[in-house]
Amino acid sequence: MRETPSTIELRIRRQDGPDTPPYWETFVLPHAPDHNVVSVLMALREHPLTHDGRRVDPVCWDHNCMEEVCGSCAMLINGVPRPACSALIDQLEQPIVLEPLPKFPVVRDLLVDRSAIDAGLRKVHAWIEIDGAWDTHEPPPRIAPQQWAADYLYSRCMSCGCCMAACPQFGAGADFVGPAPLAQVRLMNAHPTGRHDKTERLHAIMAEGGLSDCGNAQNCVRVCPKAIPLTTAIGELGRQTTIQALKDLFGSS
Amino acid sequence: MSAPGAIVVGGGLGGLWASLRLAEAGFPVRLFSLFEVKRSHSVCAQGGINAVLDTKGERDSIEQHILDTIKGGEYLANQPPIKSLCEQAPGLIGTFARMGVTFSRTPEGGLDLRLFGGVKHRRTCFAGASTGQQLLYGVDQQVRRLESLGRVEKFEWWEFLSLLIDADGRCRGILAMDLRSLEVRAFPAETVVLASGGFGQLYAPKTTTSTNSTGAAASRVYQQGAWFANGEFFQFHPTAMLGHDKTRLMSEAARGEGGRVWVPRTPGDRRDPTRIPERERFYFLEEFFPAYGNTVARDEASRAIWRVTRELGLGIGGGDRVYLDLTHLDRRFVATRLGAILEIYRKFAGSDPLDTPMEIFPAAHYGMGGLWVDFERDADGGMRPGSARNHATNIPGLYACGECDYAYHGANRLGANSLLSASFSGRVAGEAAANYLRGLDPARPALAETVIEAERRRQETINQRLLGADGEENPYTLHQALGALMTERVGVVRDNAGLEQALDELDRLEARLARIGLGEANRWANQTLIFTRQLADMIVLAKAVTASALARDECRGAHHKPDFELPIPEGSFPGDPEFEDYRARWRENNTRWLKTTLAEYAAPRPRIHYQAVDLSVCPPSEPRDYR
Ligand SMILES: Cc1cc2nc3c(=O)[nH]c(=O)nc-3n(C[C@H](O)[C@H](O)[C@H](O)COP(=O)(O)OP(=O)(O)OC[C@H]3O[C@@H](n4cnc5c(N)ncnc54)[C@H](O)[C@@H]3O)c2cc1C
Ligand code: SF4
Ligand code: SF4
Ligand code: FES
Numbered sequence: 001m002r003e004t005p006s007t008i009e010l011r012i013r014r015q016d017g018p019d020t021p022p023y024w025e026t027f028v029l030p031h032a033p034d035h036n037v038v039s040v041l042m043a044l045r046e047h048p049l050t051h052d053g054r055r056v057d058p059v060c061w062d063h064n065c066m067e068e069v070c071g072s073c074a075m076l077i078n079g080v081p082r083p084a085c086s087a088l089i090d091q092l093e094q095p096i097v098l099e100p101l102p103k104f105p106v107v108r109d110l111l112v113d114r115s116a117i118d119a120g121l122r123k124v125h126a127w128i129e130i131d132g133a134w135d136t137h138e139p140p141p142r143i144a145p146q147q148w149a150a151d152y153l154y155s156r157c158m159s160c161g162c163c164m165a166a167c168p169q170f171g172a173g174a175d176f177v178g179p180a181p182l183a184q185v186r187l188m189n190a191h192p193t194g195r196h197d198k199t200e201r202l203h204a205i206m207a208e209g210g211l212s213d214c215g216n217a218q219n220c221v222r223v224c225p226k227a228i229p230l231t232t233a234i235g236e237l238g239r240q241t242t243i244q245a246l247k248d249l250f251g252s253s
Numbered sequence: 254m255s256a257p258g259a260i261v262v263g264g265g266l267g268g269l270w271a272s273l274r275l276a277e278a279g280f281p282v283r284l285f286s287l288f289e290v291k292r293s294h295s296v297c298a299q300g301g302i303n304a305v306l307d308t309k310g311e312r313d314s315i316e317q318h319i320l321d322t323i324k325g326g327e328y329l330a331n332q333p334p335i336k337s338l339c340e341q342a343p344g345l346i347g348t349f350a351r352m353g354v355t356f357s358r359t360p361e362g363g364l365d366l367r368l369f370g371g372v373k374h375r376r377t378c379f380a381g382a383s384t385g386q387q388l389l390y391g392v393d394q395q396v397r398r399l400e401s402l403g404r405v406e407k408f409e410w411w412e413f414l415s416l417l418i419d420a421d422g423r424c425r426g427i428l429a430m431d432l433r434s435l436e437v438r439a440f441p442a443e444t445v446v447l448a449s450g451g452f453g454q455l456y457a458p459k460t461t462t463s464t465n466s467t468g469a470a471a472s473r474v475y476q477q478g479a480w481f482a483n484g485e486f487f488q489f490h491p492t493a494m495l496g497h498d499k500t501r502l503m504s505e506a507a508r509g510e511g512g513r514v515w516v517p518r519t520p521g522d523r524r525d526p527t528r529i530p531e532r533e534r535f536y537f538l539e540e541f542f543p544a545y546g547n548t549v550a551r552d553e554a555s556r557a558i559w560r561v562t563r564e565l566g567l568g569i570g571g572g573d574r575v576y577l578d579l580t581h582l583d584r585r586f587v588a589t590r591l592g593a594i595l596e597i598y599r600k601f602a603g604s605d606p607l608d609t610p611m612e613i614f615p616a617a618h619y620g621m622g623g624l625w626v627d628f629e630r631d632a633d634g635g636m637r638p639g640s641a642r643n644h645a646t647n648i649p650g651l652y653a654c655g656e657c658d659y660a661y662h663g664a665n666r667l668g669a670n671s672l673l674s675a676s677f678s679g680r681v682a683g684e685a686a687a688n689y690l691r692g693l694d695p696a697r698p699a700l701a702e703t704v705i706e707a708e709r710r711r712q713e714t715i716n717q718r719l720l721g722a723d724g725e726e727n728p729y730t731l732h733q734a735l736g737a738l739m740t741e742r743v744g745v746v747r748d749n750a751g752l753e754q755a756l757d758e759l760d761r762l763e764a765r766l767a768r769i770g771l772g773e774a775n776r777w778a779n780q781t782l783i784f785t786r787q788l789a790d791m792i793v794l795a796k797a798v799t800a801s802a803l804a805r806d807e808c809r810g811a812h813h814k815p816d817f818e819l820p821i822p823e824g825s826f827p828g829d830p831e832f833e834d835y836r837a838r839w840r841e842n843n844t845r846w847l848k849t850t851l852a853e854y855a856a857p858r859p860r861i862h863y864q865a866v867d868l869s870v871c872p873p874s875e876p877r878d879y880r
Binding site: 016017032034035036038039042043045046048055057058060062063064065066067068069070071072085086088090091107108111114115118121122125126127128129130132133134135136137138139140141142143144145148151152155156158159187188191193194 | 289294
């Protein structure tokens with residue numbers, strides 16, 4: 001076992017606003033067992049002193065559930081995009097380097113604007129078309145447990161953006177919707193009712209910024225904290241779009 | 254003229270359901286949330302959602318669900334809304350399934366059911382170990398669909414600050430703050446649905462709730478005249494794993510599957526728990542409750558842990574922690590039956606419950622109390638569908654739903670009933686608000702500009718004052734003081750002297766908050782300013798909770814004041830004179846205390862009054878007897 005250090009050293013990339021240059025600051029806090037990156041940032045905001053004793057503005061970041069299920073707290077930790085609430089201090093190399101999640105515009109410090117994920121979900125029609133949110137007095141569609149097990153993997157995506165941050169094809173200047181919205185197409189296309197609108201979703205990802213922009217670098221799947229098989233989804237969608245392209249060609253949808 | 258608009262504050266299950274129903278009724282909806290709606294606290298719920306589907310051959314019935322809910326709440330909730338809640342639960346689940354929610358399935362592809370605490374039948378639908386997340390995503394996707402049609406407009410990263418109230422006392426919109434620029438803007442609307450979630454952060458860090466469950470929004474409308482009901486009823490979950498940031502729920506299943514709760518017999522014993530021999534361990538639940546042992550009900554377990562740590566001083570290392578031990582169980586059995594618990598503990602504590610006992614303590618989990626809301630009783634004894642009175646607060650035009658209302662759980666909540674109530678109440682509130690809009694006088698005068706301007710100025714002034722605040726107090730430190738105070742004095746066990754002290758202490762906290770130094774100069778996305786505003790409102794809400802607890806001299810559900818306990822005489826049963834004597838005292842106590850607490854804002858202390866409970870479905874006849 002590694003020797004437990006008596007302090008926690010953080011190197012944080014800071015930025016005062018979207019259009020100001022980033023800068024680095026170092027903080028040293030007393031060590032305590034069972035700290036994670038969010039709980040350390042909470043301790044820091046109470047006493048925001050740099051290692052050389054300067055009092056600075058507290059660091060800005062995002063968090064909510066503290067259980068790795070809301071996706072709020074994703075950031076770059078020692079170079080890896082991951083949720084901060086489940087990053088245990090005692091399992092990280094020190095100094096711990098914190099940077100905002102790349103590819104998304106910085107709002108301030110470690111806070112980024114992830115509205116691109118939402119836009120992607122809208123673009124690919126990541127929903128089931130229902131008549132309305134009322135009771136239809138019919139039993140819901142049946143789904144075999146085997147299918148459920150495959151679908152459930154994708155429905156746990158919490159839009160944290162880690163996969164998008166790691167993807168070489170996604171980001172400013174590129175149109176690519178990114179892996180997370182693509183995986184939702186896989187999910188919606190499998191649902192007994194969702195299937196009805198499969199063509200529309202496939203056309204959305206066959207257009208510019210869609211599936212063909214994926215370079216199959218596999219970075220996304222390696223960083224997903226929920227172990228979502230993103231590249232499996234992308235592979236399945238590749239087959240679906242090929243069939244769709246043939247259907248489009250021969251005029252039967 | 255365009256259709257009058259609605260505002261929904263909150264994008265958890267309650268708020269998203271309300272938005273859907275309002276938009277489907279044809280009214281434009283503006284939806285406000287502190288962050289992207291799909292990050293709302295509803296995602297934290299793992300266990301499940303109750304609905305009587307009766308697909309397990311157990312003859313479960315809706316009547317039984319109604320009874321369980323009423324009795325679980327110790328009769329304190331109005332019964333017509335509970336009746337409708339339970340009757341409509343199966344249809345609600347069906348709608349969720351149509352939305353694509355990935356409910357776990359039976360081998361035949363139907364919805365699977367599991368057994369949940371406090372009931373005899375399998376009645377709980379679930380989606381793997383992330384039911385809340387899956388339900389929320391279902392409605393989130395539908396809202397996104399309506400958004401793409403231009404029928405819902407989202408304002409994420411905006412914080413609700415206050416209501417716009419016209420000269421007739423009607424709610425006519427809100428004032429909200431952009432959480433980046435801190436711009437304060439007025440959003441006039443004809444109705445507002447508040448779905449801002451719970452207030453567990455009053456007890457931080459000893460709470461299982463998300464860091465944004467502050468109750469600040471509910472406090473704000475309370476300060477503008479909305480009644481806050483049954484605030485003294487807060488459910489504590491006995492087994493939460495400890496953390497600096499929050500305490501994480503370890504499901505009931507850990508005790509159900511054979512986990513044992515203990516502390517070292519010697520106070521302050523610091524040995525590694527696996528080295529402490531059996532005879533030096535105090536398995537207190539087994540000693541206190543020989544009949545139930547470790548599976549005793551939530552409340553009893555919480556109180557026993559409280560007693561052992563706070564009164565007997567036997568907490569591990571002298572602190573607020575006891576062991577929840579699975580190490581004596583078969584490893585394979587635990588791994589298959591309690592996989593989700595093992596995963597969460599390993600992930601967040603960094604140690605393995607199969608090798609070393611977990612450390613746990615009770616944590617504030619769910620506030621049964623909340624904003625008072627009305628209902629209209631139907632001829633069949635339920636809530637009248639579509640009535641504009643349903644889920645209306647006492648401020649005309651303002652509705653409340655989800656965990657921020659008080660409606661369904663009385664003095665205690667049944668497990669897996671609050672995902673149901675949050676969703677159902679959101680649907681009801683959305684339909685009620687739509688009918689309120691339909692009933693509005695088309696010739697009503699517009700909201701006076703002066704009202705808007707005055708309210709905007711008031712809120713701007715608060716921001717300006719905070720930006721210049723350079724006192725010696727720190728808001729985050731004060732929040733910890735608040736959490737510690739509420740945990741100590743307004744928690745698992747209460748007494749009147751302690752509650753009086755707590756009210757004084759809250760006054761002092763308020764005075765200290767007036768002397769804060771903001772310590773954050775950057776005006777852009779200034780999180781300290783945002784938090785300080787919330788903290789001020791949390792302290793006000795804490796006073797409502799504490800004053801309500803002080804006023805209620807009895808034990809009922811989650812509100813436990815040992816000085817007023819009415820124990821069942823030992824060894825006596827119905828028919829015995831002692832038991833009948835006890836029954837008479839129980840009746841008398843109900844006559845005195847079976848009523849809803851209403852806190853009305855007043856400075857420095859809230860005014861407390863009471864309202865009768867509608868017991869028309871099933872009046873209390875028998876005391877609860879778990880023997
Ligand atoms: C750990 C845990 C496990 C649970 N498990 C279960 C379970 O298994 N079964 C069950 O039935 N229940 C469970 N519950 C309870 C249940 O999850 C909640 O009661 C329910 O999800 C609350 O939903 P809601 O819509 O009322 O609020 P939330 O989901 O909390 O949403 C609140 C919304 O309000 C917004 N908001 C708040 N304030 C403002 C403001 N000022 N301005 C703008 N927006 C604002 C937020 O942005 C958010 O969108 C659990 C609770 C916890 C803590
Ligand atoms: S596989 Fe495709 S989506 Fe995933 S990281 Fe690579 S390019 Fe991006
Ligand atoms: S796929 Fe995984 S990494 Fe990507 S947003 Fe979803 S949960 Fe995060
Ligand atoms: S705070 Fe929700 S994922 Fe980390």
